[in-house]
Amino acid sequence: xxxxxxxxxxxxxxxxxxxxxxxxxxxxxxxxxxxxxxxxxxxxxxxxxxxxxxxxxxxxxxxxxxxxxxxxxxxxxxxxxxxxxxxxxxxxxxxxxxxxxxxxxxxxxxxxxxxxxxxxxxxxxxxxxxxxxxxxxxxxxxxxxxxxxx
Amino acid sequence: xxxxxxxxxxxxxxxxxxxxxxxxxxxxxxxxxxxxxxxxxxxxxxxxxxxxxxxxxxxxxxxxxxxxxxxxxxxxxxxxxxxxxxxxxxxxxxxxxxxxxxxxxxxxxxxxxxxxxxxxxxxxxxxxxxxxxxxxxxxxxxxxxxxxxxxxxxxxxxxxxxxxxxxxxxxxxxxxxxxxxxxxxxxxx
Numbered sequence: 001x002x003x004x005x006x007x008x009x010x011x012x013x014x015x016x017x018x019x020x021x022x023x024x025x026x027x028x029x030x031x032x033x034x035x036x037x038x039x040x041x042x043x044x045x046x047x048x049x050x051x052x053x054x055x056x057x058x059x060x061x062x063x064x065x066x067x068x069x070x071x072x073x074x075x076x077x078x079x080x081x082x083x084x085x086x087x088x089x090x091x092x093x094x095x096x097x098x099x100x101x102x103x104x105x106x107x108x109x110x111x112x113x114x115x116x117x118x119x120x121x122x123x124x125x126x127x128x129x130x131x132x133x134x135x136x137x138x139x140x141x142x143x144x145x146x147x148x149x150x
Numbered sequence: 151x152x153x154x155x156x157x158x159x160x161x162x163x164x165x166x167x168x169x170x171x172x173x174x175x176x177x178x179x180x181x182x183x184x185x186x187x188x189x190x191x192x193x194x195x196x197x198x199x200x201x202x203x204x205x206x207x208x209x210x211x212x213x214x215x216x217x218x219x220x221x222x223x224x225x226x227x228x229x230x231x232x233x234x235x236x237x238x239x240x241x242x243x244x245x246x247x248x249x250x251x252x253x254x255x256x257x258x259x260x261x262x263x264x265x266x267x268x269x270x271x272x273x274x275x276x277x278x279x280x281x282x283x284x285x286x287x288x289x290x291x292x293x294x295x296x297x298x299x300x301x302x303x304x305x306x307x308x309x310x311x312x313x314x315x316x317x318x319x320x321x322x323x324x325x326x327x328x329x330x331x332x333x334x335x336x337x338x339x
Binding site: 023035036039040041042046052053055056057059060061063064065066067079081082089090091092093096097099100101108110112113114115117119129132134138139144145146147148 | 185186198215227237238239243260267269272307310316322334338
């Protein structure tokens with residue numbers, strides 16, 4: 001009987017305990033991306049909305065406060081809640097400067113409700129833009145670069 | 151009695167875990183996104199970092215923090231990535247006035263178990279208490295008020311001083327002006 005109530009108590013608490021966000025210190029290398037275009041597919045497939053092809057659009061989205069993400073080498077996307085010394089990641093100067101860059105970041109990682117998050121304490125290394133997607137996709141969206149005036 | 155208790159316990163456990171349908175009564179307009187699902191729900195507007203880490207500045211960070219929607223039905227934290235404007239615009243400006251408040255939101259959830267992605271959201275309209283629905287379309291007006299020197303023709307993202315500064319320094323591809331010049335010549339040849 002005692003075991004039964006113990007089991008029941010565990011079951012009752014389970015939904016609440018899985019939502020507790022417990023952090024883990026990680027160092028991760030990946031590209032700073034625009035989460036909306038990546039997740040929504042509004043501009044095309046995920047391979048086309050990263051790197052140099054999508055750099056200008058990434059600037060637009062970052063400047064407007066759309067959350068940036070860190071796309072790790074294993075494909076995991078971390079939504080960035082803080083980016084180094086910059087307290088916020090909503091259109092801040094650091095986020096703009098690092099748009100489309102591949103960086104190594106040190107920080108605390110969390111998971112909640114199917115979304116991964118990272119609070120970056122320090123950008124350990126900035127490799128710049130190394131994902132040269134314009135070679136395959138030109139620019140995404142196609143109007144990102146205005147036609148030069150003659 | 152034991153069986154009844156167990157059934158009740160399992161029902162309580164299963165309820166929040168079961169996939170819920172929030173599309174009923176939604177009037178969200180399609181953006182023709184491959185994984186969009188209309189979703190209308192009650193939620194509390196929260197500072198995402200505060201919810202996760204316990205670091206909670208006043209007024210959800212006054213616009214410096216990403217905002218999320220803590221859904222009343224199941225306590226799921228939905229990230230508000232996008233507002234209703236087709237102009238590369240986030241949702242913080244629209245949600246910040248409701249920091250800490252209970253609201254009803256209508257919009258598009260992006261759900262794809264295979265990608266995988268879930269619980270990210272495009273907010274189309276917001277309703278607080280007895281007030282009328284408000285369109286989540288404030289970003290550009292707010293931007294114009296904050297950037298009077300950038301007044302002119304064309305969309306905000308062509309005129310934004312910080313974006314222009316980055317492009318003037320590193321080009322549209324971000325690879326430097328020399329690479330940019332060669333690429334632009336190829337692109338428009």
